[in-house]
Structure formats: structure tokens, C-alpha cells
Amino acid sequence: MFWNKDIECIDEEKLxxxxxxRLKTTIKRAYEKVPYYKKKFDEAQVSPDDIIKLEDIxxxxxxxxxxxxxxxxxxMFASPLNEIVEIHMSSGTTGKPVVAGYTxxxxxxxxxxxxRCLTMAGTTKDxxxxxxxxxxxxxxxxxxxYGARKIGAMIVPASAGNTRRQIEIMKDFGTTxxxxxxxxxxxxxxxxxxxxxxxxxxxxxxxCFGAEMWTEAMRTxxxxxxxxxxxxxxxxxxxxxxxxxHECSEKKGLHVFEDHFLVEIIDxxxxxxxxxxxxxxLVLTTLTREGMPMLRFRxxxxxxxxxxxxxxxxxxxxIERIRGRTDDMIKVRGVMIFPYQIEKAILEVQGxxxxxxxxxxxxxxxxxxxxxxEMSKETFSDEVKHIENLRRKLEKRIEDITGIRxxxxxxxxxxxxxxxxxxxxxxxxxxxxx
Amino acid sequence: xxxxxxxVFLENKRGRLYEALKALSDANINIRALSIADTSEFGxxxxxxxxPEKAKEILEKNEFTVKLTNVIAMAVKDKPGGLAESxxxxxDANINIxxxxxxxxxxxxxxxxxxxTENLDxxxxxxxxxxxxxxxxxxxxxx
Numbered sequence: 266m267f268w269n270k271d272i273e274c275i276d277e278e279k280l281x282x283x284x285x286x287r288l289k290t291t292i293k294r295a296y297e298k299v300p301y302y303k304k305k306f307d308e309a310q311v312s313p314d315d316i317i318k319l320e321d322i323x324x325x326x327x328x329x330x331x332x333x334x335x336x337x338x339x340x341m342f343a344s345p346l347n348e349i350v351e352i353h354m355s356s357g358t359t360g361k362p363v364v365a366g367y368t369x370x371x372x373x374x375x376x377x378x379x380x381r382c383l384t385m386a387g388t389t390k391d392x393x394x395x396x397x398x399x400x401x402x403x404x405x406x407x408x409x410x411y412g413a414r415k416i417g418a419m420i421v422p423a424s425a426g427n428t429r430r431q432i433e434i435m436k437d438f439g440t441t442x443x444x445x446x447x448x449x450x451x452x453x454x455x456x457x458x459x460x461x462x463x464x465x466x467x468x469x470x471x472x473c474f475g476a477e478m479w480t481e482a483m484r485t486x487x488x489x490x491x492x493x494x495x496x497x498x499x500x501x502x503x504x505x506x507x508x509x510x511h512e513c514s515e516k517k518g519l520h521v522f523e524d525h526f527l528v529e530i531i532d533x534x535x536x537x538x539x540x541x542x543x544x545x546x547l548v549l550t551t552l553t554r555e556g557m558p559m560l561r562f563r564x565x566x567x568x569x570x571x572x573x574x575x576x577x578x579x580x581x582x583x584i585e586r587i588r589g590r591t592d593d594m595i596k597v598r599g600v601m602i603f604p605y606q607i608e609k610a611i612l613e614v615q616g617x618x619x620x621x622x623x624x625x626x627x628x629x630x631x632x633x634x635x636x637x638x639e640m641s642k643e644t645f646s647d648e649v650k651h652i653e654n655l656r657r658k659l660e661k662r663i664e665d666i667t668g669i670r671x672x673x674x675x676x677x678x679x680x681x682x683x684x685x686x687x688x689x690x691x692x693x694x695x696x697x698x699x
Numbered sequence: 700x701x702x703x704x705x706x707v708f709l710e711n712k713r714g715r716l717y718e719a720l721k722a723l724s725d726a727n728i729n730i731r732a733l734s735i736a737d738t739s740e741f742g743x744x745x746x747x748x749x750x751p752e753k754a755k756e757i758l759e760k761n762e763f764t765v766k767l768t769n770v771i772a773m774a775v776k777d778k779p780g781g782l783a784e785s786x787x788x789x790x791d792a793n794i795n796i797x798x799x800x801x802x803x804x805x806x807x808x809x810x811x812x813x814x815x816t817e818n819l820d821x822x823x824x825x826x827x828x829x830x831x832x833x834x835x836x837x838x839x840x841x842x
Contacts, residue, residue: 642764647706647768648815675708675710676710680710
């Protein structure tokens with residue numbers, strides 16, 4: 266299903282023309298209205314006039330989270346403050362938060378891209394959309410809200426948390442579309458079970474899940490437990506919030522709304538472009554944002570570009586599911602590992618929803634990883650040798666996938682912390698000040 | 700001749716054994732026999748209780764991982780060599796024992812031995828052929 270078929274299936278050549286025209290306008294606006302950009306351009310000795318073709322974007326300096334923090338709170342705004350109608354903010358777990366400002370037009374664009382996302386998941390005005398992303402400074406709740414409102418669906422602005430009420434609402438209202446983080450969806454399935462509500466009998470038909478990294482295995486689990494189609498949604502506060510990219514019914518990568526966002530993949534170490542299909546850091550440029558144009562923003566998310574034609578008919582390129590973050594890559598004994606690799610290993614061995622936590626320590630001079638895995642009802646045996654065997658299998662599979670030897674500890678179900686937002690998968694206890 | 704045993708996964712954490720037993724006591728479930736297999740990181744609590752199905756339900760409600768397993772309970776004479784004699788039959792038949800634990804019944808005449816082997820059906824027929832008394836569920840409840 267399409268929200269805006271003309272643009273979503275636009276002829277590729279026309280799309281590139283549109284992008285170039287919008288890129289030039291955005292760069293010019295940024296240079297003229299944002300002193301911070303002007304300073305960076307001047308230092309790099311580039312001028313907006315140097316942009317002749319799309320590839321020329323590589324001449325423009327990158328923008329990082331650190332840049333945004335430096336100009337906190339409003340230094341990146343390209344519109345006067347009285348034209349900014351809404352503010353959002355990223356969580357800011359490390360250092361100052363990042364502030365995003367939206368003009369009326371930006372909010373309209375946000376609603377448009379979110380309407381496309383929800384439509385890709387099958388949402389129409391006949392649906393009941395439960396927004397279990399947080400409302401507030403976080404972009405998740407409002408982003409979905411604006412998109413669903415544009416479609417004209419019935420919105421249930423439940424926000425995150427109060428899980429039992431969420432489930433009661435789903436049951437009593439007959440919610441058809443669920444939007445929340447994937448780990449929260451799994452948590453809700455557990456709580457539903459505790460409440461004696463059979464989650465597969467709820468009326469849910471689809472869900473848009475994102476705002477954290479997840480895996481195909483988690484998708485399978487969510488789909489099974491709620492009997493719905495689970496779609497992957499991508500976005501970030503710095504660019505607009507949710508609605509940068511979304512999966513179509515093929516579920517083979519996320520289409521980036523290229524009329525509004527320009528995609529690049531770079532080598533995070535050198536900054537050079539990497540070829541299509543190769544993984545690297547996702548870099549995004551906004552093409553239509555007024556309030557806060559973002560030029561070559563380094564997302565720190567690891568993915569690759571899929572350029573083959575998609576069976577759904579959309580011409581927008583796809584990115585594969587986010588494979589990790591350059592900053593939550595754990596470097597252990599010099600090797601890069603990602604939580605999703607460990608998750609995959611556990612799922613292969615245990616065959617059920619993995620609840621785990623990765624604990625990194627450095628007892629002497631060598632990093633050690635302990636992976637705590639919750640014992641599942643399905644794999645529990647009352648013989649020590651079987652449990653030991655399970656533990657060894659987990660250790661072996663994790664080592665096969667990551668190349669790192671880890672210690673697996675089996676713990677009781679529900680003993681690891683559950684989050685109602687982003688799952689806390691890694692506890693790094695190393696003191697790295699030496 | 701198979702007896703239902705309740706097995707519980709216990710992390711090596713303060714209070715977990717107590718919490719499991721407290722939950723059973725609150726539900727008025729009596730424990731006939733008990734053993735713990737322990738490793739450095741976890742333990743498996745194995746019990747014969749008066750109402751295994753209910754006990755399982757209660758422990759699961761209290762977030763424990765629980766499993767019902769079939770075991771055999773046999774009565775052996777409470778005298779030197781009583782158990783060894785019975786095990787000899789299994790040894791001769793090449794049957795491996797997964798685990799075993801024992802308790803003495805109230806009268807003190809016989810000891811009751813709970814065991815799980817790699818092949819319960821074969822174990823039952825061998826022991827019965829050798830005139831070893833196997834306890835039925837009613838026998839266990841009457842203990």
C-alpha cells in the first residue's frame with residue numbers, strides 16, 4: 266500500500282534531479298542562516314556554489330553529535346525562533362542532549378513521511394493505532410501521532426509504560442496497529458501472558474517497531490506472539506525523528522524517503538564512501554528541513570545500501586536493518602563485536618526469545634565478557650549435564666559468531682532487568698582510564 | 700510405577716531455596732523427599748511432593764523455572780548392602796543412573812530410593828523381575 270505513490274515510485278532520474286535541486290537549496294540555507302555551518306564551510310574552503318552534482322556533497326564537512334552539542338541549544342536553527350513551533354530532544358545519556366527544532370513546514374513533512382511508514386505497514390483510516398512510544402521530548406510518540414492523524418486513523422496516545430493498561434486497551438479497544446520499541450513489544454507479550462490474555466487473539470494486524478536495534482529473530486518472535494506483521498522503522502531526532510526509512514511488505518530492507526533525506530554510507534574511520542552493499546556508517550542529509558537543516562550527519566548507525574529494484578515498486582533505495590552502532594560496538598580484546606551477534610547465537614541455541622545481558626570486565630589487563638542468559642522453560646532440564654551442555658553450546662556458538670571466547674552464565678527467568686524503553690544489554694564495567 | 704518429581708532451577712543467590720520452599724509451604728504442599736544438585740553457579744532442586752501439578756503451578760507463578768520429571772521410587776532394606784544389591788541388577792543390565800537420592804521411611808524398616816536412569820521402562824522391568832519393590836504414587840502419598 267502507498268500513501269503517496271507518485272513520489273514513492275518516482276522515476277529515478279527525476280528523483281536525482283529533485284534531490285540535487287533540494288540539496289542546493291538546503292546547503293545555501295544552512296550556509297546563510299547558520300553561522301556554525303558557515304564557519305565550517307569557510308574552514309574547509311567550500312562554498313555552496315561548489316555543489317554542481319549530487320556527488321559534490323562529499324565536499325561538505327560532516328556534522329557530528331559533538332557539533333550539535335557545541336551549539337546547544339538553538340545554534341543549528343536556520344529559522345528565527347518565532348517560526349519554530351516544536352522542540353524535541355535526544356536522551357543525552359552522554360553529555361549534553363541534542364535539540365531539534367521544527368517549523369510548521371517541518372512538522373508537515375514529518376507527518377507526511379510517517380503517514381507513508383504507517384501506510385507501508387497497512388494502516389488506513391479504519392485502523393486503531395496504539396502509540397506506545399513515549400510522548401514528550403523523545404520524538405517517537407509525536408512522530409507516529411502526526412502520521413496517524415494525517416491518515417485519519419483512530420489514535421490511542423498511550424505513550425510508553427503502564428504495561429497492563431496498554432494490554433487492556435489493546436483488548437478492549439481492538440487496537441489493530443501497535444507502535445513501540447521491539448523490546449517493549451516482547452515485554453508486553455510476557456505481561457499479557459501473566460494477565461492470562463492470549464496475545465495471539467488480540468486484533469493487532471501490524472506493528473511499526475524501532476528506536477532501538479533489533480534482529481530478525483526478534484521479529485519472528487513478535488510476529489508469533491502477537492500474530493501480526495512486524496515492520497522495521499528507522500529515524501533519529503537529529504534528522505526528524507521516526508520516519509526516515511521504513512520497510513515495505515517485502516520486509517527486505519528499509520526504503521529511505523529520498524525526496525526528503527539523502528543517504529550516504531561511509532567508512533567510519535576514513536570518511537570515504539563505501540560501495541553499495543558494503544557495510545559502513547550511515548550519513549544523512551535533510552533535503553527539505555527548514556528549522557534545522559542537517560548536512561551529512563554521522564548517525565553512527567552501521568548499515569549498507571541495497572540498490573536493486575524492490576518488488577513493491579518503490580524506487581527509493583533501501584538500507585538493510587541497522588547492524589550496530591559505531592558507539593555500541595564493543596571492542597573487546599581488539600575485536601569489534603555487536604550485541605545482535607550474541608543475540609543471534611542465543612536464539613539459535615535456545616530457540617526462544619533471548620533475554621540476556623553482556624557484562625564486560627577487565628579483571629587484570631585482559632577484557633572478559635560474561636553473557637548472562639535467562640534459562641527458558643523450554644530448555645530447562647533437571648539434569649546438570651544437560652544444563653552444562655546448554656551452557657557450553659551457547660559459549661561455542663557465541664565464539665563462532667563473534668570470534669571471542671565468553672563465559673555464559675544461566676540465570677533464572679525474569680531476573681535480568683527489563684526496560685520499558687531501550688533495552689540495557691551491555692554493562693561495561695571496565696575502567697578505561699589507564 | 701513412575702513417580703512425578705518436581706525439579707526447580709535455582710540460581711546461586713541468597714534466599715532462592717527459601718523462597719521456593721516458602722511458596723510451597725504457603726500452598727500447604729508437603730515435601731516427601733528432596734535433594735539438590737549443585738554446581739558453582741546454579742542448583743537443581745528435586746522434590747517429591749504431595750501435589751506435583753499444583754506445586755508446579757505455584758512455583759511458576761512465583762517466577763521459577765520448573766519441570767515435572769518421571770522417576771522411580773524403590774524400597775530397599777535399611778541394612779548394609781540394601782541399596783548396592785538393587786543397583787547390581789541395573790549395573791548388570793548396563794543401565795546408567797542419571798541421579799539418585801534416598802530417604803528413610805517413618806517406620807525405619809525400609810529406605811526409599813528415588814532414581815532416574817537413562818531408560819526408565821527398562822529399569823522398571825528389570826527391578827520388578829528382580830523382586831525389588833517399586834512404590835506406586837499411592838505408596839508415596841502414604842509415606
